[in-house]
Amino acid sequence: MGLVNDATNHDATDRGAITPGALPSYATGPDPGGPEATGPGPTGTESTHPRLPDANPAAAALSGLLRLLAEGAPAERLTTAAARARDGGACAAEAALVEEAARAALGIRRTLDQHRRREAELTALFDTAGDLAALRDLDSVLRAIVRRARTLLGTDVAYLTLNDAAVGDTFMRVTDGSVSAAFQQLRLGMGEGLGGLVAQTARPYASSDYRADGRFRHTIAIDRGVGEEGIRGILGVPLRVGTRVIGVLYAADRAVRAFAPDAVALLSSLADHAAVAIDGARLLEETRAALVDLNEANETVRAHSEAMRLATETHDRLTELVLRGGEIEDLAREVAALLGGGIVIHDVDGTELARVASEPIAPPVRGAAESRSGGRAVPVDGTWVWAVLAGPELLGSIALTGRGPLTGRAPLTDSERRLFERAGLVTALLLLLRRSIAEAEDRVRGELLGDLLAPEDGDRARDAGSLTLRARRLGLDLARPHSVLVLHCEEAVRARLAAETARRARSLRGLSGVYEGRVVLVVPAVEPGDRPGPVARSLAAELGRVLETPVTVGAAGPADRPNGLSAAHSEALRCVEALHTLNRTGHGAGLPDLGFLGVLLGDRADVCGYVERVLGPVIAYDDRRGTELVRTLDAYYAHGGSLSQAKDALHVHVNTVVQRLERIRRLLGDDWNTPGSALELQLALRLHGLSAR
Known part of the structure; x- marks a missing residue:
């Protein structure tokens, strides 16, 4: 019935633990009897038992004791039996015998009272167990426990704490009779105060006056809460489930009170029932x-099963579409029918590949970027977008319209979203198939490219007619002038560079491939005299942005016949190497764009063109105005940039030299006299002088 543990732990005994040694060998309850009375008996009427004859007073007294025990007479009447025997004439020995019998009767009476009290307590415990078993809510169970503990022990306050394994302490869970908010929110560390010690040692502890009891570890928070509640006497017993302590049950008075061992046993028994009820309620909630x-x-x-069924059907339909050689337009119609919306498919360049049941929309660049980074279809302004990927490579995008909040139709469910993404995967497959076909064509184009760029030797002459015929079959007109561009990037992305260049070659009606380890692009010139520099710069910027890595493009041409493409390729290759040397990796240019370096590196030095690009504005000004800006600039550089020496050579005032140089600055720009520009100008002045002679 929850009796206290054996007190072999001296520390626990010193700090107030209740031990069997504290239990008396007899019942400690108050004497139920009172002063002896000859009046009414237990039934409320005058006793009708006849007095024994005076000839045997001791026997009469003993018989009377038995009758009083049987009647449940008060204890006071039992204590007067010896006196009545002496009054009746019993001798000293007989009176002593009666007195000893009276003491035995009192012991029996106390034992019977204790049994009755224990019977009442057990009845209350059984009632409590029944009440707790009928409860299903954990909070209701806890409130019923503390309420019954307060009732059974007749205390001012009862409360219950539960252990927090995560924090390592025990916290106030339920109170009954408490009026202090600070007390109701207490947390006790293991070993702190009376309750923390009970939770730590799994033994009952009691204190008749806790605030004055120095045997326990007092803390400021605990003493403040106990003081605010006004508690003096405290009894705490552990709540155990098996060998595990889950909390502590307390009974406390606001007056000094020494809790008897019976009270300890009663509260321990209630705690055992309570622990089972708490664990049962917890298991029920779980x-x-x-x-x-x-x-x-x-x-x-x-x-999920329904979604899987729909996904399987969708997969079968889309797979059949791919196997029978369906096109992107067929896929768009299937997906639009499945999802009840419009479908628009774009390639990576933003070109519309297919559109079904939808108005034209701009390429969803932002949505494709978000989908690519997040790996899911994303809604953008009422349109669902999925980035069509092949590994890390972006192939294009697929957009679903008419399924957003702005359209009046329900947005995509999770299963429909997965179907849309699956359609994007099939789109990627179709685009890859198209690419494979294109790459097969590119191999044929690559063979033609190799023959066009290969230099002639003595043993093999170039058959221009055959090359022109082969090119015409691929849609390339070699009768027009063509420029050659050599592209360079990191080795890791060269294959992607080749694929991107091939796409642009088809849109430009050109030819591309890999030649001698470099990606080469041959494109027709828009006009016969067009220089390829702008095309190289645009291509370097665009491909660098798509591939997310620097792409350097060197250009040459245009060549007006097939036999000139080999020389143009060599010049474009030298241009790429010059760009790297000049730390202009990631840029595009032709040799003429490199200034005097282009003149030095080019096979066909365009001296007049170079002079025109560098010195043209000054020459044109002299021609229109009849001034001598070119002669002044030549004198200025010839005399090491000295204004005084230049004015002597020109036979003019120094202010005139300054004014002419200011005019040159306006014509050529503020950086005309930087070291690099000065070198270009001096070379152009020399070449201009040679051409004039």
């Missing part, structure tokens, strides 16, 4: 939660 989770899981499984 079971309820598990049932809720199970129902949700069943619903999730049902929805």
Whole structure:
């Protein structure tokens, strides 16, 4: 019945633990009897038992004791039996015998009272167990426990703390009779105060006056809460489930009170019932939660099963479409029918590949970027977008319209979103198939490219007619002038560079491929005299942005016949190497764009063109105005940039030299006299002088 543990731990005994040694060998309850009375008996009437004859007073007294025990007479009447025997004439020995019998009768009476009291307590415990068993809510169980503890022990306050394994302390959970907010929010560390010691040692502890009891570890927070509540006497017993302590049950008075061993045993028994009820309520709540989770899981499984069925049907339909050689337009129609919206498919360049049941939309660049980074279809302004990927490579995008909040139709469910993404995967497959076909064509183009760029030797002359015929079959007109561009990037992305260049070659009606380890592009010139520098710069910027790595492009040409493409290729290759040497990796240019370096590196030095690009504005000004800006600039550089020496050579005032140089600055720009520009100008002046002669 929850009796206290054996007190072999001296520390626990010193600090107030209740031990069997504290239990007396007899009942400690108050004497139920009172002063002896000859009046009414236990039934409220005058006793009708005849007095024994005076000839045998001791026997009469003993017989009277038995009658009083049987009647449940008060204890006071038992204590007067010896006196009545002496009054009746009993001798000293007989009186002593009667007195000893009276003491035995009192012991029997106390034992019977204790049994009755224990019977009442057990009845109350059984009632408590029944009440707790009928409760299903944990909070209700806890409130019923502390309320019954307060009632059974007749204390001012009862409360219960539960252990927090995560924090390592025990906290106030439920109180009954408490009026202090600070007390109701107490947390006790293991070993702190009376309750912390009970939670730590799993033994009952009691204190008749806790605030004055120095045997326990007092803390400021605990003493403040206990003081605010006004508690003096405290009894605490552990709540155990098996060998595990889950909390502490307390009974406390606001007056000094020494808790008897019976009180300890009673509260311990109640704690044992309470622990079982708490664990049962916890298990019941966990079971309820598990049932809720199970129902949700069943619903999730049902929805997932339906989604899987739909996904399987969709997969079969889309797979059949691919196997029968369907096109992008066929795929768009299938997906639009499945999802009840419009479909628009773009390639990586933003070109519309297919559109079904939708108005034209701009390429969803932002949505494709978000989808690519997040790996999911994303809604953008009422349109769902999925980035079509092949590994890390972006192939294009697929957009679903008419399924957003602005359209009046329900947005995509999770299963429909997955179907849309699956359609994007099939789109990627179709685009890859198209690329494979294009790459097969590119191999044929690559063979033609190799023959066009290969230099002539003595043993093999170039057959221009055959090359022109082969090119015409691929849609390339070699009768027009063509420029050659050599592209360079990191080795890791060269294959992607070749694929991107091939796409641009088709749109430009040109030819591309890999030649001698470099990606080469041959494109027709728009006009016969067009220089390829702008095309090289545009291509370097665009491809660098798409591939997210620097792409350097060197250009040459245009060549007006097939036999000139080999020389143009060599010049474009030298241009790429010059760009790297000049730390202009990631840029595009032709040799003429490199200034005097282009003149030095080019096979066909365009001296007049170079002079025109560098010195043209000054020469034109002299021609229109009849000034001598070119002669002044030549004199200025010839005399090491000295204004005084230049004015002597020109036979003019120094202010005139300054004014002419200011005019040159306006014509050529503020950086005309930087070291690099000065070198270009001096070379152009020399070449201009040679051409004038």
